[in-house]
Amino acid sequence: MKQDKKFLKELPERLEMALEILSNCELCPRKCHVNRLKSDKGFCKTGRNAVVSSYGPHFGEEKVLVGRFGSGTIFFTHCNMACVFCQNYDISQLGKGNEVSAQELADIMLELQGTGCHNIKIL
Numbered sequence: 001m002k003q004d005k006k007f008l009k010e011l012p013e014r015l016e017m018a019l020e021i022l023s024n025c026e027l028c029p030r031k032c033h034v035n036r037l038k039s040d041k042g043f044c045k046t047g048r049n050a051v052v053s054s055y056g057p058h059f060g061e062e063k064v065l066v067g068r069f070g071s072g073t074i075f076f077t078h079c080n081m082a083c084v085f086c087q088n089y090d091i092s093q094l095g096k097g098n099e100v101s102a103q104e105l106a107d108i109m110l111e112l113q114g115t116g117c118h119n120i121k122i123l
């Protein structure tokens, strides 16, 4: 509970920092320096908003992670790694998915929580 209050107090400052980083993107070691707030795109081809391919309870992980109701998994498109052996190539490199706003992404997470998922996992 004390942690929650601390987090909520820090949230506006964290948001400012995140937006500043997005405006000259250095979110990952690629350091593309594009302005993602204007939906300019760097190596990962992701603009202002996330692109989600699919989401749902996932049972393909260790039992301790999936429990009875699954791990709440969200598949983002446009991975910045570009591994040649990627098993999700159509998602990670071809970008099969739909752009979602921050509110829509939050709604997806709450929906997964509502179905009983034990955690939220982003792939």
Ligand code: SF4
Pocket (backbone or CB within 6 Å): 025, 026, 027, 028, 029, 030, 031, 032, 033, 034, 041, 042, 043, 044, 045, 046, 080
């Ligand atoms: S690959 Fe994407 S996240 Fe990484 S620095 Fe470039 S634009 Fe930012």
